[in-house]
Amino acid sequence: MKKYWSRLxxxxxxxxxxxxxxxKKYIKLNTNENPYGPSPKVLEAVRQATDDMLRLYPDPSCxxxxxxxxxxxxxxxxxxFAGNGSDEVLAFAFxxxxxxxxxxxxxxxxxxFYPVYALLFNLDYVTTPLDSEFNIPTEGLMKGSGGIVLANPNAPTGKAMPLSAIRGILDASPDKVxxxxxxxxxxxxxxxxGLIxxxxxxxxxxxxxKSRALAGMRIGLAFGDSGLIQALENVKNSFNSYTLDRLAIAAGIAALQDPEYYRGTLQRVLATREKFxxxxxERDFYVTDSSANFVFVSHKTIRAEELFKRLRQAGILVRYFRDPLIDNYLRISIGKDEEMKALVEEIDRIRGRA
Amino acid sequence: MKKYWSRLxxxxxxxxxxxxxxxKKYIKLNTNENPYGPSPKVLEAVRQATDDMLRLYPDPSCxxxxxxxxxxxxxxxxxxFAGNGSDEVLAFAFxxxxxxxxxxxxxxxxxxFYPVYALLFNLDYVTTPLDSEFNIPTEGLMKGSGGIVLANPNAPTGKAMPLSAIRGILDASPDKVxxxxxxxxxxxxxxxxGLIxxxxxxxxxxxxxKSRALAGMRIGLAFGDSGLIQALENVKNSFNSYTLDRLAIAAGIAALQDPEYYRGTLQRVLATREKFxxxxxERDFYVTDSSANFVFVSHKTIRAEELFKRLRQAGILVRYFRDPLIDNYLRISIGKDEEMKALVEEIDRIRGRA
Structure with a gap:
């Protein structure tokens, strides 16, 4: 099977x-998608762009x-810099x-995905441990010589790091990206x-x-000094000249031009998160303070894996990570109010049985 | 500027x-796009798929x-294997x-693009020379130890290699891809x-x-033994889980399901190519026997670069490569009959002036 594979x-x-x-149809709370669709203006812009012009290559520079x-x-x-989702942007950045x-x-x-990129591009890495409340100690991040990668808010914990801490990391690390x-x-x-x-x-x-509800269209952006952006362009243009298709570009533009719509759906998700x-x-869960469209939770008595399996049987998908560091935690995306209500009711049933 | 760039x-x-x-608006014969748009059924399928579901990730396995x-x-x-255009598929294959x-x-x-990939992935390569009529001598291709890459029909020459020659290369190279x-x-x-x-x-x-007129949507496929396909999947899933968006997938499916439409537009391009x-x-051009949607040409007396520049001034784009091996050649995409007619008329004007 692997006879012809590269060592990589x-x-x-x-x-x-x-x-x-x-x-079957699930209540899908496992991939942090937006429960509300993209702006109607986005759908309209995509439909408008769906014409004979699809025969032509997209603008490679977007x-x-x-x-x-x-x-x-x-x-x-x-x-x-624009890429095919933030995953592709991250890959180019590595x-x-x-x-x-x-x-x-x-x-x-x-x-x-960070360690996966490191392996793909033959990069050495070390990890720095979070504290017991899932905060990221900034001193720990300053030990690498080759660069620092940070999710803020962090996933799957949902916890945000203050901008002052990021500024501290940058001040201490002028020689690496x-x-x-x-x-x-x-x-x-x-x-x-604002710091670039x-x-x-x-x-x-x-x-x-996430907030722009276009997971299905694969659009990611990077912001930075023009020197960094030029390096990303060089890598992209050595890999695939056109990674965003014409309709993804049209969708992205229309999404950026309708902030009002997205403010509305964002507020709804935040309100649902607060209630959830x-x-x-109230049901004996430890829940981290979430700054994301998901929550990271652990129950006092019911094991996460058990909860994950029972919810799945009941048609509700949440994310369980088979990582020993967090194997009693679940990551649950924030859906619509009625989806979270169904989930809470199922949890009550499980607790009653437990 | 390059302070933070990797050595790569x-x-x-x-x-x-x-x-x-x-x-301005050009007659665009420089990127081998299809002069005819995609099937109306493709456009309809894309419009149908343009709905709230764009909030969800695409199927990563397509x-x-x-x-x-x-x-x-x-x-x-x-x-x-499916990827974001054949360029991404090639990158993963390298x-x-x-x-x-x-x-x-x-x-x-x-x-x-082949030497660009080699540089990007730190691969050594050698090239083997074409003969004076731009045929690829197969013996030359068998000298590499690490693998063989071949465009058939070749670009930018447009010349096809018979399947028997490809079979010969495969028979002589059982240990490399x-x-x-x-x-x-x-x-x-x-x-x-048929040989996989x-x-x-x-x-x-x-x-x-090219023939499916979807350059704007970025869809490429690879065909091979399941062992090879699995390796491509592993690389893709270490790079970006979803490189085809929902609308690209919808467009690709609909294109595969309308072969009749594409047979029609293909015949028109072939007829235009023959006449062109x-x-x-008749106008003193050397033209290789093209098996592609472009022709590779050289004029007896007017230099290719000169022709390229004059055509561009007249609003007609063709491709000129600044490569010493082919710097007296132009690659001209086959457009609609009226576009080729305008080009021939402009060539006549240039010849009159020349």
Whole structure:
């Protein structure tokens, strides 16, 4: 089977995304998608762009999307890079800024794609432990020589790090690139984008898969000094000239141009999260303070794996990580009110049986 | 500027796609796109899929697209891989099958992305020279130890290699992977897909950007033994779980299900090519026998660069490569009849002036 594999391919341990089962209809709270769809203006823009022009290659530099992002975020055009979801942007960033032999560092509990990239690109890494309440001690992050990767808010804990702490890391690390992965920033926490003019080694990564409800369209952005952006462009243009298709570009632009719609759906998710956290705490759950569109929870008496399995049987998908550090925790995405209500009712049934 | 770049990023020489100028409207014959749009059923399928579901991640395994391709090509589901255009599929294949230190080989005149991938993934390569009529001598291809990459029909020459020659290469190279890039196969030549059951080291790559008129949607497929496909999956899942968005998947499926429409547009391109080749040969052009949707041409007296510049001034874009091996040649995509007529008229004007 592996006869023709490269040494690289044979040594990989791929990332495992949350399951997308097709056997029946589930209440899907396992991949942190937005319960509300994209802006109607996004759907309209995509339909408008669905014409004979699909025969032509997209703009490889995504100029119109970059223009819209520059306007929306108030940064320069040359400070923005666009990629096929934040995962692709992260992959390019690992290639563009980290060197084999120089250890990069990230927390021991964080987005589980980071070690996968390190293996793929032959990069050494160390992890730094979170404290008992899942905070990230900043001193720990400063030990790597090759670069720092940080999710803020962190996943799957949902906890945000204050901007002052990020500034502290940047001040202490002028010689290496610091990647701040802000996939969930719109749900809480303070964005570091405002710091890119001051710190030429800061790369901030955003996605359109969460608050902008476009997980199905694969759009990610990076913000940073133009020197960093140019390195990302070089890597991308050595890999695949056009990673965003014409409809993804159209969707991204329209999403950036309808902030009002997205403010509304964001507020609904935040209100649902607040109620859901209260419901869980009343039911003997430990729940971290979430700044994301998910919560990270552990029950006093029922094991996480047991809960995960019972919920799955009842048609409710949540995320369980088979990682010894967090194997009594579940990550639960915030859905619509009625979905969270169904989940709480199922939890009550399980507690009654337990 | 390059302070924070990895050694890798600093050493790259990115691929340069054909220009996509926005200063005015051009007759665009420089990037081998299809002059006819995608099937109306494709546009309808994409519009149908443009709904609230875009909030959800796409199927990471692209099952429905793989199913449709298996049906359309008559191969097994486990013999197909789907990626973001054939460029991404090629990038993954270079990672999955080639090892640093073992030289891969490809022709000295071929798709100019191959050496870019080699540099990106730190792979050694050698090139083998074409003969004076741009044929690929197969013995030359057998000298590399690490793998063979071949475009058939070749680009930018447009010349096809007979299947018997490919079989010869495979018979002589049982220990290394042979990649046959069939981006242009629908315009001529014989596909090697029928050989994948016999040769477990053969990977055939297709794109939807040419005959299927979906360059704007970024869809590529690879066909090969399930062992090879699994390696591609491992690399992809270590890079980006979802590289095809929901609308690209929908477009790809609908395109595979409307072969009749595409047979029609293919015939029109082939008829236009035949007439255009005759027109050029009557005007003192050397034109290779093209099995692609472009022709590769050289004029007896007017230098290619001169022609390129004059055509551009007249609003007609063709492709000129600044490569000493082919710097008196132009690659001209086959457009609609009226576009080729305008080009021939402009050539007549240039010849009159010349």
């Amino acid at each position: 391919a044979a040594g990989l341990v791929p990332y495992v995304p949350g399951e997308q089962p097709k056997d 100029s119109a999307l970059i223009d819209a992002a520059a306007e929306s975020y108030g940064v320069g055009r040359d400070q923005i 290639m563009a800024f980290f060197d084999p032999g120089r250890r990069i560092i990230f927390p021991n509990i964080t987005y589980s 610091v990647i701040v992965d802000e996939a969930y920033i719109d749900y809480g926490g303070e964005s570091a984008i 003019n001051k710190y030429p080694n800061l790369l901030v990564i955003h996605t359109f898969s 956290v209260n419901d869980l705490r | 990023a600093a050493g790259l020489v990115p691929y340069v796609p054909g220009e996509q100028p926005k200063d 099952s429905a697209l793989i199913d449709a391709a298996a049906e359309s090509y008559g191969v097994g589901r486990d013999q197909i 990672m999955a099958f080639f090892d640093p230190g073992r030289r891969i080989i490809f022709p000295n005149i071929t798709y100019s 042979v990649i046959v890039d069939e981006a242009y196969i629908d315009y001529g030549g014989e596909s090697a897909i 059951n016999k040769y477990p080291n053969l990977l055939v790559i297709h794109t939807f950007s 080749v005759n027109d050029l040969r």
